[in-house]
Amino acid sequence: MKLARKCQESRPCSVLIMTAAVWVLAAPLFLFGWSQNLELILYDRLLKLRAAQAGEADDRIVLIGAVEKDINRFNWPLPDGVLAQAIERIEAAEPAVVGIDLYREQPRPPGHEELVAALTKYPNIYGVKRVADAKGQLVGGAPILEKAHRVGFADMTIDDDGVARRGLLFMSDGKTHSAALALKMAMHYLRAHKIRPTKSEQNSHWMKLGETTIAPLQSNDGGYLGMDSRGYQYLVDYQDTPKGFFTLSAVVDGEVPPSLLKDRIVLIGAAADSVKDQFITPFRFDADEPYRYGFMIHAQAINQLLRMAQEGTGIVRPVHQWREWVWIGVWALLGALIGGVKRSVAQVALLGGLAALIPVSVSAVLILPGAGGYWLPSAMATLMFLLAGGGVLGVNSALERQQRAALFSLVNRLVSPQVAEEVWSQRDAILEGGRLQPRKQVATVLFTDLESFTSTSEDMDPSTLMDWLNQYMQAMAQQVLDHGGVVDKYIGDAIMAVFGAPLASETEEAINSDARNAVQCALAMRRVLSEQLQPQWRESGLPPLNMRVGIHTGELVTGSLGHSQRMDYTVIGDTVNVASRLEHLKIDLALDGPERVCRILISEETKRRLAEDVRVQTLDEIPLKGKRHLLTVYRVLEGSER
Known part of the structure; x- marks a missing residue:
């Protein structure tokens, strides 16, 4: 723990240790591929x-799809x-x-001879085969x-x-x-534009189209981990994809204008759910596009290859x-640095939450x-x-809680819990060596006392006396706290309270507010005494004893006073004496x-x-004991409550 405290005091130490620890803890995410799903979901977005x-x-x-009506x-x-x-x-257009995404390894009569004749007649027609189907069997193309x-x-x-992300x-x-x-x-189309695939200068085993080198995807590229x-x-980018299509019936019945087919790349395929040629794409979260048909994905691949060759775009690297x-390491280090910022947990959480959006934002741009x-x-x-x-935030918070507990064990002996919270929030400014820094400031002191308490209490049994006195103290002290004051001490049946300490009021308006709060507290x-x-x-x-209150505003000295084993927070000075004299004034x-x-008696100040x-x-x-000059005294009248 001593080492942890020393490390906490050195921010670079705690940051580096936590960054290393996170790498160790996160290693299974990489080794076992658990992070892949997260990366792929975000990649889709x-x-x-x-x-x-x-x-x-x-x-x-141009796409031509065989829909359910065509099948019927x-x-x-x-x-x-x-x-x-x-x-x-x-072909008349x-x-x-022209590409035919329909298997024709075996004849599908009637009309097989006509199909063979058409395929022989037009050299710009391409068919499909499957190298390995779900059972590992080859499906050949038209002979x-x-x-x-x-x-x-x-x-x-x-x-x-x-999801189909790779082509x-x-x-x-x-x-x-x-x-x-x-x-x-794509190569057939590009030959007319005098573009042919070549070997890349970067690697002779890589293909180059136009100015674009297509590096083959490796098993751990991007967010993949151990991918086949x-x-x-390569990565299919699903950009500029033609989505609409003509039905097969429209083509057979001559309803498609030839101008829409001339010099175009035409792809024929199945666009019916009953054919089972649908594939989930990265856009699966779109309600209007949960999947795409196979020939549409082939069309997307053609589009991407053309953009690579002719525009130099289309590649996802x-x-x-x-x-x-x-x-990843840079962001782990940055997270540790932000977690070590000396701010409240809420502030660090907000800052961290906003900063956490940056990696995604950068990725979205790149x-x-x-x-x-x-x-x-x-x-x-x-x-x-x-x-x-x-x-880092958790470790620092845990150590800070220990420091807070140690400090509060001291501070709670000096001030109320409410003031202790304020002392903690401003600890760097008002604490020194575990003690409240002594300071001279202006504050308002309030004294209360019960009339004839000594003579009345002599005949009471101890239990009744203490219950009675505690009821009184509890009610009066609560009023002090409710009005922003601090109960400095209890002296028998007397209470000494201070308004404007230990956190000093720096402005005249704040000092005025302390005086007003003290008077309103007395009222x-x-x-409470009269009605409850x-x-x-x-x-x-x-x-039913009556009470007296004396209030004075002026300079005093605040600080910690006592032995290391028994420390008290207190205020001293003539202001305290004047308030006490006003309360005792006969x-x-x-x-x-x-x-x-x-x-309730108050001073002119x-x-x-x-x-x-x-x-x-x-x-x-009126002369006050211990004062050389006369002091103007005022009595606060009923009806002054706010």
Whole structure:
């Protein structure tokens, strides 16, 4: 614990130790992949933000979907003859390239000959195959297209949470290497623009399209941990995706204007839920888009490849793993620094909460195409920030509670609990060496005493006496606390209270307020004694004694006084003596009612600080014991309460 205290006094020490501890505790999140789900969920949100910054949907790509009505009309699997009719309609409009996301390894009569003829006739048509289905079996493409090398695979990589975030450019079944349908169609389209894939200068095994190098995704890139990175994978950005489509019936019936197909990339696929070709995307949280059909995702991949080649955008770049660790470490360190700030827990929590948004905000900016399209693991950065900050804050708070308890064991012997709280909040300014710093200040002192207490109490048994006196003290002391004063001490049946200490009032207005609070406290004491205590005492057979109050405002000295084993907070000076003399002053006054119950005398210095609505009676100049000069004394009249 001594080492912990020394470390707490050295902020760099506590910050570095907690940062290291958080790294050790957070290691399982990385080693066992527990952080991956957090990162991927946040990545989906960032990708949605990136897509929102995109322009309109890519009009170079036209989608044609076989909906439920088409299936009811033509049957399913779609007959080859219907597909041949659709191809002829599309090709008549002179499209740039046509993709058919429908398996045609086996004939689907009637009309197989017509389909083979159409596929042979038009060299810009590409079909699909599956390198491995759910059972690990190959699904081939249309034989005529296989011979012409115009078949691409439609396989997709699905993350453990069922979301399609990654795309494939190349893959192998162990015997042959294959290219994706999207890549084949994009390359066909780009050849007309004299763009061909090349080897990257950074790595000869990496592909380059235009000015964009596509680095294959590795198993621990971005927020992934131990991901299956076989094949040539990349991150699909789902930007500028064409969402609308024409139905197959509209194409077959000639309802699609040829101008909308000319020089376009046309993709045909299933858009019916009964076909089971739907995939969950990072936009799954959108109520209007819980999933997308397979041919739509292929269209997205084509769009992304075109942007890479022609615009230099479209790539989402996970940073290298060592940079991820540095990024996360910086935020862990920053969290520890903020957690060590000497502020209240609420302030640190607010500051930390706002700062915790920064990693996500930075990631949201960097993932935008204009900022390079970088994916930083902001979920772990935020989590490490909060853990480190919370850890330092927790350790410091625990040690501070111990210090507070030690200080309060001293302070509570000096002042009331309320003032002790204020002393704690301003401890750096008013404490020195575990004691309240002595200081000279202006405050108001109030003395109370019960008339004839000594003679009355002589005949009372101890238990009754103490109960009676404690009832009185409890009621009067409560009024002091309620009016912002401090009970300095109890002297027999007398109470000494101070208004404006130990936290000094620095302005005239504050000093005036202390004087007013003292007078209002005395008036409240009068009311409590007259209306509550005396009636109760009479009913209990106890003597209904009256009380006297003396109040004076002036300079005094405050501080801790006594032995290290027994310390008291007190105020000393002539102001204390004057207030005591006013309370003890023997003067003949014709008093009745509440004023007889509680006589309140104040000095001229106190009177000049009161509001005009406080009614007083001047008692002329009166000599006080120990004072060389006469003192003008005032009596506070009934009806001055506020």
